[in-house]
Amino acid sequence: MYKKASYGWLRYWDFLLLDLIVMQLAFRAAYAFCLPPAAYSDRMYRNELVMLMFCQIAAAFFISPYQDILKRSSYIEFRESLKHVCAVMLLAVLHLFLTRQTLDHSRLLFTSTAAIYLVLLYLSRIIRKMYLVKKGRSSVGSHSMVVITVSALADELISRFTGVPYEGFTISGIVLLDQDLTGQYIGEIPVVACAESVKDYIRHEWVDEVFIKVPNTVEYPGKLIDSFILMGITVHMTLSKIENIQEGIQQVELMGGETVLTTSISMVSPKQRLYKRMMDIAGGLIGCLITAFLFLFIGPAIYISSPGPILFKQVRIGQNGRQFKLYKFRSMYMDAERQKQELIEQNKIQGSPLMFKMDCDPRVIGSGKKDRHGNPKGIGHFIRRTSLDEFPQFWNVLKGEMSLVGTRPPTVDEWELYDLHHRIRMAIKPGITGMWQVSGRSKITDFDEVVRLDTEYIKNWSLGLDCTILLKTLCVIFSRDGAS
DSSP, X not given: OEEOOOXXXXXXXXXXXHHHHHHHHHHHXXXXXXXXXXXXXXXXXXXXXXXXXXXXXXXXXXXXXXXXXXXXXXXXXXXXXXXXXXXXXXXXXXXXXXXXXXXXXXXXXXXXXXXXXXXXXXXXXXXXXXXXXXXXXXXXXXXXXXXXEOHHHHHHHHHHHTTOTTSOEEEEEEEESSSOOTTOEETTEEEEEETTTHHHXXXXXXXXXXXXXXXTTSXXXXXXXXXXXXXXXXXXXXXXXXXXXXXXXXXXXXXXTEEEEEEESOEEOHHHHHXXXXXXXXXXXXXXXXXXXXXXXXXXXXXXXXXXXXXXXXXXXXXXXXXXXXXXXXXXXXTHHHHHHHHGGGOOSBTTTSSOOOTTOTTBTTTTOBOTTSOBOSHHHXXXXXXXXXXXXXXXXXXXXXXXXXXXXXXXXXXXXXXXXXXXXXXXXBEEEOTTGGGTTTTOOBHHHHHXXXXXXXXXXXXXXXXXXXXXXXXXXXXXXXXX
């Protein structure tokens, strides 16, 4: 799922916030210099500060003071800072004139605020840009993008993309279609694959997006692009080389000075991303509080039945190949991973070992205990049947590694065995629940059916669909349908 880029001044919300803070500091300093102590004791001047901050937001909206801010020289930055301060102060003067307050306010305070604001604004922007450029060169936390090109264009493309914040990605590798230089470096970027090995690399590594640019003299890699789209990878192609490609949502964008056609299985707007993340944070906070309460009762029961850690931690694969540690209440004995290899033939999921599930799993804590109907009644089966073992994952949701609704994250060994079309499951953040879980997860024994359900969710994603799945999940939990 491709996250559409933010454009306009909202893209630089951090600079806007910094400017608002600097404005307040400048006003307070000018107030302390020009007027008696006890800042903000006069309501009129407190209102003036609020008015100045609204004027600043209006100026940011109308004159676009942050356009190309990271590419400006020191001189141009000073000129733009001066222009911004003048625009803010002119708007403030216009407001005071229209409201007939020009004679009530101190002119010395007004001019001092403007002078101090200019100095602080310029210095704060310079420092912020230095930090962002330094962070951009070393950042590994943003989206991972692989550049696919030829040797003659590699240096130019890398110089455009590297070390530039706000693009929303980090160049993790480069692929050359005309020669095999795997293991070597172009600038600071490693060559990670060649034309023959690129599909295997993309399938098993953390890659969110690929950028493709080839000259007219090189054959267009249409089949390669179709494979990427099949895997759920977002593809950016320069418009000069567009040919017929596989289905997907498309839009024209500007990346690194190139006009590209971006193709993805699904796209979300910045507003949709914000709403989904807000829902995840709210759900994560509530879930973590419930988890802390459950720990008081489930923790001792697990430890008494099977001494060892209460929480189970395991490396799982997240969105587009990221690795993270998933947390659950431990429902299995300490040697469960060793026993899994011995029980692999009893896996009820077709396509083994892409996903493992079996009835009456002997690795579950208390599996030897039976009720009068012959059903397991140990603590492990209880927390799995009621889905209580999943609650610590709300911490993963709060951290942003998972979402409330998504696809279930595979283990590393399962991920390594994925075919191209299986990878599409991880085109979004994994979730605590999802389409598969509310479709009777214990009744589905074909892994390709799991992939189909996950793909259907990704293609048709909406906040309304997430809410529907969450409600269905509650019904499944309370009816204990589909859990085992």
